[in-house]
Amino acid sequence: MTEADILHWFRDTSLGAAVRHSRWMFATGETFHFLGLSLLVGGILIVDLRLLGFLRHISMRSALAFLPFAIIGFVINLLTGILFFTADPMMYWPNPAFRLKMFLILLAGINALIFTLFMHRQALALGDDDQATTFMKVSAGLSLSLWLVVLLLGRLLPAFEGSTSFF
Amino acid sequence: MEFLAWLEQTEFSTWLRESDWAHPIVLCFHAVGMGLVVGISFMYCARVLGYAKSFPLAAFDQLFGLAWFGFAMNAASGIVLLMAEPRRMPFTPAFLIKMVMIVFAGLSLWALSRTLEGTERTRTKDVKVPRGAKVAAITSIVFWCGAIVAGRLIGYTIGPPPA
Numbered sequence: 135m136t137e138a139d140i141l142h143w144f145r146d147t148s149l150g151a152a153v154r155h156s157r158w159m160f161a162t163g164e165t166f167h168f169l170g171l172s173l174l175v176g177g178i179l180i181v182d183l184r185l186l187g188f189l190r191h192i193s194m195r196s197a198l199a200f201l202p203f204a205i206i207g208f209v210i211n212l213l214t215g216i217l218f219f220t221a222d223p224m225m226y227w228p229n230p231a232f233r234l235k236m237f238l239i240l241l242a243g244i245n246a247l248i249f250t251l252f253m254h255r256q257a258l259a260l261g262d263d264d265q266a267t268t269f270m271k272v273s274a275g276l277s278l279s280l281w282l283v284v285l286l287l288g289r290l291l292p293a294f295e296g297s298t299s300f301f
Numbered sequence: 302m303e304f305l306a307w308l309e310q311t312e313f314s315t316w317l318r319e320s321d322w323a324h325p326i327v328l329c330f331h332a333v334g335m336g337l338v339v340g341i342s343f344m345y346c347a348r349v350l351g352y353a354k355s356f357p358l359a360a361f362d363q364l365f366g367l368a369w370f371g372f373a374m375n376a377a378s379g380i381v382l383l384m385a386e387p388r389r390m391p392f393t394p395a396f397l398i399k400m401v402m403i404v405f406a407g408l409s410l411w412a413l414s415r416t417l418e419g420t421e422r423t424r425t426k427d428v429k430v431p432r433g434a435k436v437a438a439i440t441s442i443v444f445w446c447g448a449i450v451a452g453r454l455i456g457y458t459i460g461p462p463p464a
Contacts (some may be wrong), residue, residue, distance in 0.1 A: 165453045169333065169446065176340025179364065192360045198351035198424075260394055280335070289332045293325040 150220035160179055163214040170210030171285060177204025185257070185266045185274035194256040195261035231294035234255060235287040242280040249273045308387040309462075317385035324385065330378040339445045344408065346438035349413065349430055358422040363419035395458050399451035402444050411443035428438025 135143075168300045177200045183189050207292060219226050226232045237295035249257075255269050262264060266274070306315055317323045341364045384391050388398050407444055416433040 161453060161457055165450050168332075168449050168453065170450075171336055172339035172343060174340075175336035176342075176344040178381070179337075179340060182339070183364075189360050189363055196353055196355040196357075202349075203344065203347065222440075258339060259429060274345055285332055285336060286329045289329045290325050293321060 137227075141227055144220045144223040147220050149217065150223075153221035154218055155231050160218070166213055167214040167218075170207040170214065170286065173203045173207030173283075174211065175207075175283065177201055177207060178281060182274040182278045185270050186278075187265060187283070190265075192260055193262050194257045194264070194266070198254075225295060227248045227292075229291060229294050230297060231287045231291045235284055235291070238280050238287070242277060242284065245273055245276045245280065249277075305387045305391070310342040310343050311433050314384050314387065317381065327381050327385075330374055334373075334375035334378065335369040335449070338368050338375065339449070341365070341368040341371075342406070342441060342445055345410075346413075346442050349417075349434050351430070351435075357425050358417065358420070358428070360453065368455035382438065387457065388457075389406075389459050391438050392463055393455055393459045395451045399448050399455065402448035402451055406441050406444035408450060409444055413437035415439065 141180070153163070180197050180200040181204070184192065184194060189197065253267070253273060257266065257270055273288070317327070341361075341380070345361050347353070348358065348361070413434050416431050416437060420430065421428050424442075
């Protein structure tokens, strides 16, 4: 299967056809994409700011309680994102903003995985006023910056339509 | 009306409409501000509704500073977006509904803070959140969702300038 075959497969799914023919599916998807974005931002802000040393007077365990909102937001945006992609894969795939966005989401995912595997348990033990380790702070800083750039690239994506200047 | 027509013809307004980058960049700021305001509001409302009870209500005070920063960013970027289409935007129902939704979301959050007066906010054990606060939390979630839906509809429903 070549790259073009895969893109055609996406475009020819019944979902892709449905989105292209519907007047409201794309716009509804966008609205949910914004709600997912807000949940993701709200959730990671509390976790990452606590790790970075803001909100210091609370335990890490209670800050991490907000993580499920970030995960729910991400899942909403993954599903609505697939919906957008299937509607017009030939536009998204060569778009440099789309490629960079997907690459940064991958990096953010790896960063979250490393945190979960190697730092999560240690982080849960941090009580009121305890400082996070340097590794945790780097991970939190990476998470905030990566998601910020992902958000910006999503908004800039239409402006890069038809451009192949980098990546 | 004459003022709006004049505004539309200003160099700034024309540049906003015609430049390739002006509009997407302003929308970037608008999206980041939305994430801060709505994201922090959602987390706060979830807490008021009983989620993450070990997280003291007072800890949100620091986050409110960030939410206000996001609000200021969106007021500013919103005014710029309005200036790009001064003859069309004010007559677009979705835009007017969005403004009303934002006012009501703000009023809900204000009412929420009023109902929490007298509630112990720094402790977490045995803190009882009053019923009124929970109602205000639900209404503010609903109004923020309404603002997002209406905002998304602006681009799809904005009409030609009135004759």
